[in-house]
Amino acid sequence: MLIAHISDTHIKTPGKKAYGRVDTAQMLQRCVQHLLQLRPQPDLVVLTGDLVDLGRPEEYAHLQQLLSPLHLPLVVVPGNHDARDAMRQVFAHHRYLPATGFLHFSLDNTYPLRIIGLDTLVPFEGRGELCAERLAWLETTLAQAPEQPTLVLMHHPPFLTGIAHMDALGLTGREAFASILARHPQVQAVLCGHLHRHIHTRVGGHSAMTAPSPAHQVVLDLDPQGPSQFCMEPPGYLLHRWLDGQFLSHSVVLGEHEGPYPFHDASGQLIDE
Numbered sequence: 001m002l003i004a005h006i007s008d009t010h011i012k013t014p015g016k017k018a019y020g021r022v023d024t025a026q027m028l029q030r031c032v033q034h035l036l037q038l039r040p041q042p043d044l045v046v047l048t049g050d051l052v053d054l055g056r057p058e059e060y061a062h063l064q065q066l067l068s069p070l071h072l073p074l075v076v077v078p079g080n081h082d083a084r085d086a087m088r089q090v091f092a093h094h095r096y097l098p099a100t101g102f103l104h105f106s107l108d109n110t111y112p113l114r115i116i117g118l119d120t121l122v123p124f125e126g127r128g129e130l131c132a133e134r135l136a137w138l139e140t141t142l143a144q145a146p147e148q149p150t151l152v153l154m155h156h157p158p159f160l161t162g163i164a165h166m167d168a169l170g171l172t173g174r175e176a177f178a179s180i181l182a183r184h185p186q187v188q189a190v191l192c193g194h195l196h197r198h199i200h201t202r203v204g205g206h207s208a209m210t211a212p213s214p215a216h217q218v219v220l221d222l223d224p225q226g227p228s229q230f231c232m233e234p235p236g237y238l239l240h241r242w243l244d245g246q247f248l249s250h251s252v253v254l255g256e257h258e259g260p261y262p263f264h265d266a267s268g269q270l271i272d273e
Contacts, residue, residue, distance in 0.1 A: 001112045003151075004035055004042040004072075005238040005249075007193030008050040008213040010081065011063040018053055019230070024215040027235055027254075028066050031214035034254055035070060035237075042239070044111060045072050048193035048211060049079025049120075049155025056083075060090035077117040078103050079155035079193060080126050080169070084119075102134060106141050113188065113242050114145055118154040120171060128156025128194070130173030135180060142184040149242070150187050157192040157210050158203050165228040166195055166218060178204040188247040189240070196230065198238065198251050207247070212236040214254060 010024045018024045035042065045067075052059035067074065076094065078087055084103055091097055096105040102119040118138060120128035130138070142150065156171040158178060171177070181187055181204030190208035196218040200209040214237055219229040239250045265271055 001044070001242040002038075002040060002042040003113075003240040003242070004038075004045045005048065005191055005211045005240055006031065006045065006214060007048040007155075007211040007237075008079070008196050008215070009047065009063065010050055010053045010213070010215060011059050011066065012053045013056070013058050014062055018215065022216045022230075022232075024053070025062065025066055027215040028063075030254055031235070031237060032067065032069055034252070035072075038239075042072060044115075045070060045074045046115075046153055046191065047074070047076045048153055048191055049077055050081040050193060051076060051079070051087075053081055055081060055086055057086045057090055060086055064090060075107070075115060075117065075153065077153045077155060078119055078121045080121060080128060082121060083123075084121065102137070104134070104137055104141075106144075108145065108148070112149070113247075114148045114150040114186075116141060116150060116152045118152060120154050120156040126169035128154075128169075128171040130158075130171065130177050135173060135176050138177070139180050139183075142180065142187070146184065146186055148186055149245070149247075150184075151247075152181075152187060152190045153192075154190065155193050157194060157199070157208065158190065159201050159208060161195055161197075161199055161210075162222045163195065163197075163218060163220070164224045164226055169194075174203075180204070181206050188242070189249075191238075191240070198236070200249075209238070209249065211238045212251070 010018045105117045107115040158174040192210045195210040196213040214235045216230045217233040235254045
């Protein structure tokens with residue numbers, strides 16, 4: 001099973017740019033075109049939040065238009081720039097999204113991996129939260145299928161990254177989340193966004209990572225007093241592979257670059273000049 005993991009697309013209404021300079025729509029189009037050229041094609045595309053920039057229905061409609069060439073199964077979870085009601089309205093055909101309450105879901109017996117989505121959104125705030133209600137839902141849901149290999153999707157990463165201004169907008173409840181994961185060995189990985197960088201660690205004994213953005217990236221600044229800044233480092237996404245009980249991840253860089261070039265000539269000899 002191949003899973004394309006996209007995050008933090010920050011789509012605005014047509015003609016608008018994020019922060020007045022980032023053409024997120026054009027950059028998502030480039031990402032979609034790259035996905036279309038993959039062989040084999042992904043079995044699933046997951047978007048881990050901040051799908052749009054201001055949570056407006058017209059932004060989600062624009063996002064749907066940009067993603068429409070994919071013709072691949074798509075799963076979404078909300079980020080702090082998203083709005084639950086607007087997501088429900090525009091993604092009404094996504095039957096896994098509940099009609100009320102948090103946008104949690106569990107896709108059972110649909111893919112080789114069970115897919116659990118967590119809603120970490122706190123309306124009108126940049127931080128995320130897993131409150132007692134959300135944590136209890138996760139514990140109960142994981143306990144229902146202890147033998148089923150499982151993937152958890154969420155926007156805010158359940159770990160500190162060292163990028164101070166982003167950690168200040170991090171996840172409340174991450175310690176309790178780690179304790180729950182430690183009790184459920186079937187979890188293969190936790191896939192997140194929010195950081196606009198590819199960062200990997202372990203939480204509760206499980207792999208947890210953030211995806212880069214197909215648009216702008218957060219500056220890698222580990223100074224505790226570092227300012228809040230973004231940059232136009234090469235954009236990208238992650239491609240995850242689940243096969244024979246192994247979950248692994250590739251980081252994909254988008255943009256123009258030279259190659260590919262062969263290592264060997266037609267006779268099989270290494271090319272060294």
